[in-house]
Amino acid sequence: MEEFFRENWPLFIPVVLINYALVAAALVNLFRRQISPGKKWLWAAVIVFIQYLGPLCYFIFGRKE
Structure with a gap:
């Protein structure tokens, strides 16, 4: 495995970078609302705790509120 x-x-x-980008974008959007x-x-x-x-x-459910 190693x-x-x-x-x-x-x-x-790229997978890790996409995750960090998603988390950052979601948190920025969340705290601006x-x-x-x-x-x-x-x-x-x-x-933060449920990755991906x-x-x-x-983005699908939370922004509708």
């Missing part, structure tokens, strides 16, 4: 990661680590870099602080912190936790799906769920 050999797999050693040989293929360049393939994981005018919603209640409770909902804001709940969405922030979802975005958290930011996507926010």
Whole structure:
């Protein structure tokens, strides 16, 4: 398994960068919006702790509020 990661680590870099970009964009958008602080912190936790799906769920469902 270690050999797999050693040989293929360049393939994981874009995946990690896309994740960081999604998280950053979602958090910036979230904290610029005018919603209640409770909902804001709940969405922030979802975005940060549920990788990939958290930011996507926010952009799909959270921005409709």
